[in-house]
Amino acid sequence: MRPVVVEAEVDVKRPPEEVFDYCSDHSNEPEWNPMMKRIEKLTDGPVGVGTRYAAEFVKGPPMVMEYTRYERPATWSLTGNSRALTASGSWRVLPTADGAHLVMRVEMELHGLLSLAAPLLRRREQPMFERDLNKHQGPDRRSPHGASNRAGGGVRCRP
Secondary structure: OOOEEEEEEEEEOOOHHHHHHHHHOHHHHHHHOOOEEEEEEOOOOOOOOOOEEEEEEOOOOOEEEEEEEEEOOOEEEEEEEOOOEEEEEEEEEEEEOOEEEEEEEEEEEEOHHHHHHHHHHHHHHHHHHHHHHHOOOOOOOOOOOOEEEOOOOEEOOOO
16 A cells, blocks of 8 residues: 655744754654654654654554654654554755745555555645644744745744
8 A cells, every 4th residue: 555645844934943953853743743642752862863752642552753864954854663654754944035944744654454544544634734834833932933834824823
């Protein structure tokens, strides 16, 4: 079965380095992803290739995620494994005249009977990923804010 692919992107009116630092640190994810209950960094030291996290989501089994690429301030990638799925995600931060453009792509290979739900999962996940990516913006000084999606609509919300 083909993987479920979800892509989203957003313009952020913050310096690319700030966008990268906030978004690439997945310990921030519960601030913007309502489906994540908890995340714990399993490795010591700064975030980089080999950094691992244990994540728990509202639905589904726990997942261990590991950075497979980390090139500040431009790109990072993760893989994640659980009983239900294997996921790989990549993010890019591109400088713009007004700040940064954040691009996200996630591929999910579903295991077992869940693989039968792949078409439904993609339709459900795409709007959720777009909503959550826009939540990377917020009023606090360390999180990016002042975003607009590709359709040009402005977004401002708390992370």
